Amino acid sequence: MQKALELLHKASNSQGFLASTSKTSNYQRIWARDGVICGLAALLSGDKNLIETFKKTLETLSRHQHDLGHIPSNVHFLDEKPEVSFGGLAGRVDTISWYIIGICNYAFFTKDISFLHQNKRSIEKGFKLLNAWEFNNNHLLYVPRSGNWADEYITEGYILYDQLLRLWALKCYLHFYSNDEYSRKKELIEKKLIENYKNGETSKPYHPKAYKELNDSQYWQASINPSGYQKMFDAFANSLALMLKLGDIGFQEKVISFSEKLRNGLPLKLLPAFWETIKPQQTEWELLLDNCKYEFRNHPYEFHNGGTWQMVNGFYGIGVFQKDPLVSKYVLDEIKKLNKVKDYSFYENFNTKTQKAIGVPNCSWSAAAEVMLEMYLKGKKLLV
Numbered sequence: 001m002q003k004a005l006e007l008l009h010k011a012s013n014s015q016g017f018l019a020s021t022s023k024t025s026n027y028q029r030i031w032a033r034d035g036v037i038c039g040l041a042a043l044l045s046g047d048k049n050l051i052e053t054f055k056k057t058l059e060t061l062s063r064h065q066h067d068l069g070h071i072p073s074n075v076h077f078l079d080e081k082p083e084v085s086f087g088g089l090a091g092r093v094d095t096i097s098w099y100i101i102g103i104c105n106y107a108f109f110t111k112d113i114s115f116l117h118q119n120k121r122s123i124e125k126g127f128k129l130l131n132a133w134e135f136n137n138n139h140l141l142y143v144p145r146s147g148n149w150a151d152e153y154i155t156e157g158y159i160l161y162d163q164l165l166r167l168w169a170l171k172c173y174l175h176f177y178s179n180d181e182y183s184r185k186k187e188l189i190e191k192k193l194i195e196n197y198k199n200g201e202t203s204k205p206y207h208p209k210a211y212k213e214l215n216d217s218q219y220w221q222a223s224i225n226p227s228g229y230q231k232m233f234d235a236f237a238n239s240l241a242l243m244l245k246l247g248d249i250g251f252q253e254k255v256i257s258f259s260e261k262l263r264n265g266l267p268l269k270l271l272p273a274f275w276e277t278i279k280p281q282q283t284e285w286e287l288l289l290d291n292c293k294y295e296f297r298n299h300p301y302e303f304h305n306g307g308t309w310q311m312v313n314g315f316y317g318i319g320v321f322q323k324d325p326l327v328s329k330y331v332l333d334e335i336k337k338l339n340k341v342k343d344y345s346f347y348e349n350f351n352t353k354t355q356k357a358i359g360v361p362n363c364s365w366s367a368a369a370e371v372m373l374e375m376y377l378k379g380k381k382l383l384v
Contacts, residue, residue: 001374003344004367008038008050011364015077016057020348021362029074030060032095033149034365036102037311040382041368043109044375054106055115061099062122069122069129071095088293090146093133096126097165104172108383116176123173127182130166139188140206140224141166146291149236153274153304154287157225158206160197161237163189168244172383194247197221218258220246222274233262235271236312242319243384256320260327269334270313272352277306301353309349310335314369321376332373339370 011018017038020027039054064072064084073092076083086092100123107116133141140163145156155161170186173179195202198217205211210228214221220241222234238255245252263271277300278284288298288305298305317331339346341357346366348359372382 001371004041004339004346004370005045005047005050007344007346007362007367008041008047008053008364008371010362011038011367012050012053014056015075016060017053017364019074019364020360021364022360024360025076027360027363029076030057031074032061032071032092033073033098035061036098037365037372038368039102040105041371041375043105044380044382045371051106051110054102058099058102058106058119061095061102062119065122065125069096069125071099071126088146088151089291090144090151092147092151093130093141093143093162094148094165096130097162097169099123100126100169101165101172104169104176105383107176108172113176120177127170127173131185138206139185139192143223145287150273150304152288152292152298154278154284154291155223155230155232155234155274157223157230159223159237160193160220161222161234161240163193164237164240164244164246167193167246168240168384171244175383190246193220193241196224198247198251217251217254219255233258233275235259235273235275235316239271239312239315239319242323243315245322252323256323256327259316259320263331266308266352267355268308268338268350268352270308270310270331270338271316272301272306272308273304273312273349275306277301297359301351302358303349306352307349307358308338308352310338310346310366310369311363312369314373317373318376318382325377328373328377332370332377335370335373339366 010021016030017035018028019031019034035057039057042050042054060075061071064075070086073085073087073095103116103119107113135142140158143159143162148162167189170182174183196206197220199214207224219233219238221229222232223230278288279300297303313331313335317328321328338350345361346363347357347361348363350357
């Protein structure tokens, strides 16, 4: 873990955590998602300097919040004037929830409740905007394709990952503030997820025709959109569902059973981001092929298209911890192996089939995954 902490220190600057220490311009920015994940690792580690960098990250995001409530995807500090981005080909929906999760966890660990109070208005602006993004006032966020961390993948619509982050953010907020409106919202969202993202019994499915055709679920479905379900396995979303203890114990165990069978059947012994891979002969390939701003990276078994990310597996290890800490240890061991490749290069992700390192090296959230999971195994826990 020492090497991982060293990289987080190197990724720290006066404005917050950088996505990577490599001189790749797009990564030399303060990213909401990456920054909060690094910050959660900092809080779990107890490292005062890293925790201070996390505070700077949150302050940067808060300072550049849009009047309507958007939290930046990233902020790039160029000369005197910062360049603020709210997304590329589509705006980012998940940044608001990550920001709220970060603020609340910072207050929880540091006991600096005044910092939470200072940002209460910006948090509530974020929640208000998330309400608007339902569009139909039916308790689920509508997310455009490229609207979250899987920014070059094909998921779109009522993506489970984004619903779970919003649920986590509400739970964090309600830990500190009593609010009947938010409490009711949390309950309604949770009910919608349990009733609609797996088969079972519900009298009022969100998409009746698609729900009727949904086969026996081994895991939570990735997304619902007007055309039906997107049924690929989303490892990040299912890991968050385990963290949040979504659904009954029986289904949680079913998700773990599926995940473990998949994980142990692959060369890297870790979960791919999405499974199965989309290949050129499939109908979804054209959607994937055209969904990139500069260069195509989602070759089969790479990046979001079946690639293996240490960051995602860090959350899986945390999610499975409450049920089977031994599995969490196995996952941590495999994350450490990947982070150690090429003299601790902390690559962004790996080709699941060839086991080759791909993406940008020195990624701070690859280091954060290792720190978070190791601290969980030592008894530390996030505010969830």
